[in-house]
Amino acid sequence: MTKTISPPVAPSRPVARAAEPRRPWLSTRRRRQLMGMAMVSPALVVVTVFFLVPLVMTFWMSLHDWPLLGDHSFTGLANYRRAIHDTDWLHAIRFTLTYTVLITPILLVAGLAVAFLVHRGGRAARVFQSIFFLPVVIGFAAGAFLWLYLAQPGLGPLADLAARFGLAGRDTNWFATATSGLLVVTAMVVWKVTGMQMLLLLSGMQAIPGELTEAARIDGASRWKAFLHVTLPLLRPTLALVLVFSVAGSLLAFDQFYIMTAGGPSNGTITAVYQIYRTSFINFDLGYGAALSAILMVALAAVSAVQMLLLRNSDHS
Amino acid sequence: MKTTLADVRSTLPRAAWWIACVCVSVLVLYPLAVMVSQSLKKPSEATENPPTLYPHGLSLENYRALGNTGQFGIWQHVSNSLLVAAGTTLLTMLLATLAGYGFAKLRFRGSGVLFFIILATFMIPFQAIITPLFSILHDMGLSDTLLGLTLVYTTFQLPFGIFLMRNSFASVPASIEEAALVDGCGLVSAMARVLLPVAIPGLISTALFTFFASWNEFFAALILVTDESKFTLPVTLTVLASNQLGTLNWGLMQAGVAVTAIPCIVLYLLLQRYYVAGLVAGAVK
Known part of the structure; x- marks a missing residue:
């Protein structure tokens, strides 16, 4: 700015000042716009180079035979045709869907139950809220290694507990079958993610005016009835959001299976992302890996679209 | 002081709430407690079968x-x-x-x-x-x-x-x-x-x-x-x-x-x- 020191001014001054033709070739409005572009551009450059370009390249690579080293050649839709008949890929999809269908209702019910518990005033409720949220801030990798130990045959405390209660033999290996491995992984994820679901649902519950439930309670409804008939219906937008979060998260599962079951036994717990990882970075078949990624991306876009739809519909209620 | 029926009715859910919350807390905190206690065991104790509940000799050897x-x-x-x-x-x-x-x-x-x-x-x-x-x-x-x-x-x-x-x-x-x-x-x-x-x-x-x-x-x-x-x-x-x-x-x-x-x-x-x-x-x- 110029050297002129403005005196303490009344709010009416800026209009007059802005109109002054101090810089005839650049109006204040124009200057603000240029400034805006300049401030947004660093973020845009990063997003373009590391997101938009790879996004377009995914589709481009998927039309090629693209090994890690050596030349790539255009093959059209051959990769997609291959995917339709690829039993490994189809199995990975089926397993991913099984996992999603298994874990989504568990997470939703657990999240709702815990949110219902801590949805009240007072210091104790706040402390419990913090405790229940704690596993969320621990990474999936750390959580998976922790539970890998918990469930070790013979050595793990969970295996030990199960043995003491006579639920399983002391040396039963829970990672020996795909089904029991899946159950252990599910338990870990429920432990780690429920707190997140709780917090989102809680924020939705707190947005509902307290008078509504109070009115129901005065009319003689129990806490549970009030929750079922007043809170739950009003919670629909949050429920939709939480549902989509957990579905999208489950469709992208990788860390927990890579660490806890290594995809085994006999590739029984390979998820879609795991299969993409194996295709691109174990077999170095980048073109085919990109095609599988593109398929996954379309599936996720569909989930997001459903999310939008659900949220928009519930806005009217 | 004498306890009225209303008092009992209002304390019972409160007790139930505390019990439920404490139970969930135990479920949530138990793996974390295992993490800490396991890391503080001596290497020989860490591979004991069945596992010990808490470290019998504290040791920073693992760290x-x-x-x-x-x-x-x-x-x-x-x-x-x-x-x-x-x-x-x-x-x-x-x-x-x-x-x-x-x-x-x-x-x-x-x-x-x-x-x-x-x-x-x-x-x-x-x-x-x-x-x-x-x-x-x-x-x-x-x-x-x-x-x-x-x-x-x-x-x-x-x-x-x-x-x-x-x-x-x-x-x-x-x-x-x-x-x-x-x-x-x-x-x-x-x-x-x-x-x-x-x-x-x-x-x-x-x-x-x-x-x-x-x-x-x-x-x-x-x-x-x-x-x-x-x-x-x-x-x-x-x-x-x-x-x-x-x-x-x-x-x-x-x-x-x-x-x-x-x-x-x-x-x-x-x-x-x-x-x-x-x-x-x-x-x-």
């Missing part, structure tokens, strides 16, 4: 042993993780503040569309574009570098950061900004002196989210970094798990898990106010 496991020892990996997480956090804070201010206060033709494009990054996870990302980093000479990993993390934390910062700036009334401009501030110093203090809670939320996400991220770190000297902590845990095949030291591994998890727990307990506020703001939109 000391972490210092020279793998080719490089844990401290190298702790510093890798710190570098990546701090770098990502600073870069995200800077870019998100600039862009958030631009999108909120300095609209220009097309800024709405650009904001939408950036938000679209939300919907497409980076697991889906990891294959070309790998080639692009390779072509830029950034494969196997912490800088490459930092840039990738920044890209995927930016949308949420920009979203939070835009909302923070947008909530500041235009009159405050105008007053600053009138007092002779330039646009940039108006942002730094007047608007930024108001947006500080949003900035802390952004920083916390970014730090947690980049500290804990596993998938991209596993793929984009293959040189063991540059492994971040979550990937290092796989080295701990595979080092002494057959005689796996679970005490050592839980010590590694504790080193990875405890900084996040401490940070969360200190700053949970901001973390929760940011999460709720982001989710409710």
Whole structure:
């Protein structure tokens, strides 16, 4: 700015000042716009180079035979045709869907139950809220290694507990079958993610005016009835959001299976992302890996679209 | 004092509530207690079958042993993780503040569309574009570098950061900004002196989210970094798990898990106010 020191001014001054033709070739409005572009551009450059370009390249690579080293050649839709008949890929999809269908209702019910518990005033409720949220801030990798130990045959405390209660033999290996491995992984994820679901649902519950439930309670409804008939219906937008979060998260599962079951036994717990990882970075078949990624991306876009739809519909209620 | 029926009726649910909450707390905290107790056992006790409930002789041997496991020892990996997480956090804070201010206060033709494009990054996870990302980093000479990993993390934390910062700036009334401009501030110093203090809670939320996400991220770190000297902590845990095949030291591994998890727990307990506020703001939109 110029050297002129403005005196303490009344709010009416800026209009007059802005109109002054101090810089005839650049109006204040124009200057603000240029400034805006300049401030947004660093973020845009990063997003373009590391997101938009790879996004377009995914589709481009998927039309090629693209090994890690050596030349790539255009093959059209051959990769997609291959995917339709690829039993490994189809199995990975089926397993991913099984996992999603298994874990989504568990997470939703657990999240709702815990949110219902801590949805009240007072210091104790706040402390419990913090405790229940704690596993969320621990990474999936750390959580998976922790539970890998918990469930070790013979050595793990969970295996030990199960043995003491006579639920399983002391040396039963829970990672020996795909089904029991899946159950252990599910338990870990429920432990780690429920707190997140709780917090989102809680924020939705707190947005509902307290008078509504109070009115129901005065009319003689129990806490549970009030929750079922007043809170739950009003919670629909949050429920939709939480549902989509957990579905999208489950469709992208990788860390927990890579660490806890290594995809085994006999590739029984390979998820879609795991299969993409194996295709691109174990077999170095980048073109085919990109095609599988593109398929996954379309599936996720569909989930997001459903999310939008659900949220928009519930806005009217 | 005599207890009336009403008193009993009102205490019973309260007792039930306490019991339920304590039970859930035990379920939640039990694995964490195992992590700590296992890491403090002597190596011989850590592989006892059946396991001991708590360490019978406290020992820091596992933590000391972490210092020279793998080719490089844990401290190298702790510093890798710190570098990546701090770098990502600073870069995200800077870019998100600039862009958030631009999108909120300095609209220009097309800024709405650009904001939408950036938000679209939300919907497409980076697991889906990891294959070309790998080639692009390779072509830029950034494969196997912490800088490459930092840039990738920044890209995927930016949308949420920009979203939070835009909302923070947008909530500041235009009159405050105008007053600053009138007092002779330039646009940039108006942002730094007047608007930024108001947006500080949003900035802390952004920083916390970014730090947690980049500290804990596993998938991209596993793929984009293959040189063991540059492994971040979550990937290092796989080295701990595979080092002494057959005689796996679970005490050592839980010590590694504790080193990875405890900084996040401490940070969360200190700053949970901001973390929760940011999460709720982001989710409710």
